[in-house]
Amino acid sequence: ASDLIKFFSVIIKVCVVIPFFCVFLCFVAIMLQIFASHRQFLDTSRYILFAHLLINDTIHIVSSVLTFLTLMGQVKLPLLFCVPLFFVSTGTFQNTTLILAAMSLERYVAIFYPLQCPNSWRSDRVWIIALPLWIISFIFPIIEYFIGKDGQSVDVLSTNMLCKNTVMNSSPIHELYRLFVNVLSFAVVGVIILFTYVRILMETRKMRQDRASVSKAMHTVLLHGFQLLLCLLGFTQPIFITLIGLHTNWLGEDIVFLNFFCFILIPRFLSPLIYGFRDQSLRKHIRNWFLCCSKKEICLFLCRSRLHPFCL
Template sequence: MQNLSELPNNATSHKSFSVIIKVCVVIPFFCVFLCCIAVMLYIFASHRQFLDTSRYILFTYMLINDTLQLLTSVLLFLFVMGQVKFPIVCCVPLLFISTATFQNTPLILATMSLERYVAIFYPLQRPAAWRSERIWIIILCLWLISCIFTITDYSIGKHYLTVDVLSTPVLCKNVIVSSTPIQTIFKAVGNVLFFAAVAVIMLFTYIRILLETQKLRQDKASVSKAMHTVVLHGFQLLLCMLAFTHPITETLIVLHANWQPEDIAFFNFFCFMLIPRFLSPLIYGFRDQSLRGYIGKTFL
């Protein structure tokens, strides 16, 4: 009888220890990310020449978008780990921001690739929308597309008519607002279209720059740099697409390891959500020579 009574206590202790380990892994990682992003944003705010260039404005927008995405994702992670419950009306904004910013990332990458294309092919007569003082119009359109997609996803789901959204506490997970089969199909089709369109745009810009390299009268170094930038955006897109590999990893882990479901979910969250979002802006930021020089001076 004593052994039987000790089993639940051991299981609870092991679960609590697992939660502490997960939190201690995520929090320092996220703090380092915030520190690096804060340095980059400080550099952009302190040096006017960055905010007068469309490329850096789009990069700043990507930094802010990824910061919002990671901030909401980490908050939701901590709430789930701590079993914190609150009304649906407070949960939905966090889920909305997390989903909209996630959808926004591939659109930003496609826009940044198109900006390099415009800079190479129209260096003197750049279209008005791609100038630094008008680029906010394109940024606003990207936000609208992401928000419309998310609102549509939430609108076609089931509505909690028997639950008081203002007072009934729930565990804030995505299944609260997105659990019906039609929503699953809508998200799958939407994500495929999003990423396929972005991949086509990147491939188009890369091929066009590659084919026109010999015809352009510009510096070969700048053209080569633009090609490498487009390739980098393609790599960033692949990092974003890692978020959709969780069914494969879950199957492999279940077949080859005896992991708990919450451990599998944490592995997917950390490896395929946090790390790609952390690496994507840092790779792009530290690759840029001008920005890298300012980053070194700021840290020193």
């Protein structure tokens, strides 16, 4: 009976996660399609960096969902498959904060250097900013994986384990390294976002003309701060797991699920959703996309029913 209850519990958890995952993928696909089909977005550094954020968060959620499914099923995979999942999941988690810092700095440059924008921040060269962020974010998990390794050869095909960071890198030095990297990256990004917000706020008080655009930039940076707070929810996982374990009799699988749903899936789902619908230009194109799709569906239905005059 207990095995049957556990089986249905896993099925319910998967049925909760997969719809969220599919909706997120659909929404991201729509926004990326809008970016690719409208030149105004491709010619703006801010939207290019936001597209990087969307791609990064999508990769992170895909790797996290795959890891979640293997943990729910208690499936042990060869090290050859677990290590890339670990690199991708950890690297994209770090990269989110770095891209948010870059987006805040882009608003700072756009306000303070509107006519003398540095070449690296131009839309056709913003990859010079984005590429190092991707490289730096993936260096951290590579260093973490090789810390403390004694050089002994391991059969990556026959060594099976749960694809979990704390299983692959469980020594105290790994935990200390993870804490150091996370605190350092979030502290640096937090300082950058706070600095840009304060400077733009001061500029808003000085300027008499074009206050609207400066105020809009200030609110955008504030939104990046909120997105950073959503990412910071990931740091509350150990505290949350400890409190749940002390005050409840929940199974480990249930705690893992609640932790994944509340601190990984929901924040990554909300971040692009809030930013996408807040932006006026992007919101207009998203609305037009849905209206266009709904009209196509209606016309297709009428044609199939022989009710549309052009289909008669």
